[in-house]
Amino acid sequence: MAAAAPPPLPTTTPELNMDLPTSHPLFTRIRLATRLDVPVIHKMIYQMAVFERLTDLCSATESSLSTTLFSKDNPFESFTVFLIEASTKPFPSSSVAHHPKFTPTHKTLNLDYPISDPELEVFKSSTMEEGVIVAGFVLFFPNYSSFLAKPGFYIEDLFVRESYRRKGLGKMLLSAVARQAVAMGYGRVEWVVLDWNMNAIKFYEEMGATVMQEWRVCRLTGFSRCL
Amino acid sequence: MAAAAPPPLPTTTPELNMDLPTSHPLFTRIRLATRLDVPVIHKMIYQMAVFERLTDLCSATESSLSTTLFSKDNPFESFTVFLIEASTKPFPSSSVAHHPKFTPTHKTLNLDYPISDPELEVFKSSTMEEGVIVAGFVLFFPNYSSFLAKPGFYIEDLFVRESYRRKGLGKMLLSAVARQAVAMGYGRVEWVVLDWNMNAIKFYEEMGATVMQEWRVCRLTGFSRCL
Numbered sequence: 056m057a058a059a060a061p062p063p064l065p066t067t068t069p070e071l072n073m074d075l076p077t078s079h080p081l082f083t084r085i086r087l088a089t090r091l092d093v094p095v096i097h098k099m100i101y102q103m104a105v106f107e108r109l110t111d112l113c114s115a116t117e118s119s120l121s122t123t124l125f126s127k128d129n130p131f132e133s134f135t136v137f138l139i140e141a142s143t144k145p146f147p148s149s150s151v152a153h154h155p156k157f158t159p160t161h162k163t164l165n166l167d168y169p170i171s172d173p174e175l176e177v178f179k180s181s182t183m184e185e186g187v188i189v190a191g192f193v194l195f196f197p198n199y200s201s202f203l204a205k206p207g208f209y210i211e212d213l214f215v216r217e218s219y220r221r222k223g224l225g226k227m228l229l230s231a232v233a234r235q236a237v238a239m240g241y242g243r244v245e246w247v248v249l250d251w252n253m254n255a256i257k258f259y260e261e262m263g264a265t266v267m268q269e270w271r272v273c274r275l276t277g278f279s280r281c282l
Numbered sequence: 283m284a285a286a287a288p289p290p291l292p293t294t295t296p297e298l299n300m301d302l303p304t305s306h307p308l309f310t311r312i313r314l315a316t317r318l319d320v321p322v323i324h325k326m327i328y329q330m331a332v333f334e335r336l337t338d339l340c341s342a343t344e345s346s347l348s349t350t351l352f353s354k355d356n357p358f359e360s361f362t363v364f365l366i367e368a369s370t371k372p373f374p375s376s377s378v379a380h381h382p383k384f385t386p387t388h389k390t391l392n393l394d395y396p397i398s399d400p401e402l403e404v405f406k407s408s409t410m411e412e413g414v415i416v417a418g419f420v421l422f423f424p425n426y427s428s429f430l431a432k433p434g435f436y437i438e439d440l441f442v443r444e445s446y447r448r449k450g451l452g453k454m455l456l457s458a459v460a461r462q463a464v465a466m467g468y469g470r471v472e473w474v475v476l477d478w479n480m481n482a483i484k485f486y487e488e489m490g491a492t493v494m495q496e497w498r499v500c501r502l503t504g505f506s507r508c509l
Contacts, residue, residue, distance in 0.1 A: 115431035204342035263507035280490035
């Protein structure tokens with residue numbers, strides 16, 4: 056769908072209307088993903104790989120994601136995915152089942168221009184609610200600090216689809232994980248960032264995060280030398 | 283216990299004996315820790331904080347560790363601890379229950395000198411086997427790669443008590459985690475290292491690990507700015 060031009064403003068008070076933004080409400084919801092959402096999660100993981108120019112490292116399939124995600128009954132105790140969904144109409148109330156440990160959160164954004172999303176059909180929500188589109192996701196799981204003797208959350212992926220960027224959805228997803236950490240009495244939320252990605256670093260620091268300059272991630276993939 | 287000097291060698295073939303090292307066998311075992319091991323794990327976490335000069339950040343207590351570790355029935359699906367134990371005598375066979383997903387591993391080291399361990403009493407194994415001492419631990423838990431659509435393991439702590447260092451026990455603990463990853467079909471083992479700790483980096487690279495130079499860890503502890 057191409058972006059519609061904003062409708063012409065009434066001309067009776069032009070000096071006022073010149074400063075009056077046209078408001079296009081975008082209703083958003085953050086909910087727990089389920090196995091039914093694997094197809095859209097797979098597409099977003101691939102789009103993330105394209106964005107990071109790492110498609111050669113991306114071997115995830117719908118089938119392998121289905122096997123490894125959502126196998127536990129308890130979200131937050133293992134690999135967990137929050138989806139952020141968007142709609143131009145209000146979400147039907149209680150259209151998504153609440154989980155004992157998480158209630159979907161809603162926020163309405165007032166945008167100056169409507170969203171132009173060329174992939175509306177592909178990213179329809181698995182809830183089958185009319186007009187509800189998956190706009191992004193965050194994949195996270197528990198980690199542990201032995202100094203604090205407390206679990207925390209580690210964020211593996213935070214992704215917002217291109218059409219929905221620069222509107223605060225990434226911050227909303229990160230905040231949702233932080234809120235969940237607070238609700239569960241957890242100590243920290245951690246993730247990694249590329250050291251040259253200054254926009255991301257600035258965004259994270261504004262959210263209150265500390266970038267640990269001295270630590271380096273070590274990765275073992277071929278195990279032959281240490282078995 | 284102070285280190286005993288090696289006993290005098292027989293003098294009948296001095297030209298041969300000059301090159302003959304005196305062997306002191308050290309029997310080692312890697313096993314899954316249980317809640318009974320929390321007191322020694324707590325002491326080692328504190329020793330690690332002393333080593334890293336971070337005791338002010340270490341608020342773990344036996345009670346908080348007991349509450350947060352070993353609460354799940356399934357090791358490897360959550361926070362997991364392997365202990366490495368040492369004894370100057372062979373371990374009694376099948377003295378530790380096997381777990382369906384992990385069988386304790388044994389290795390005998392031949393040391394030139396006996397170990398001098400001033401904390402033998404404090405680090406007695408919870409198994410109550412005579413002369414079995416806890417020498418180190420590794421704490422790890424599952425992480426997830428969405429590009430691989432596979433879990434892996436993240437190592438939070440790898441620690442060998444001072445008296446047992448430079449004998450290969452750290453490598454044995456790291457190898458045990460890598461073997462477990464292979465056994466479970468996991469994709470990666472990851473951890474972090476301080477960028478100035480060249481000895482550790484050299485050790486990890488010799489084990490086959492890649493140090494990821496571009497990634498930085500972000501940490502959120504105060505959540506007020508993002509809720």
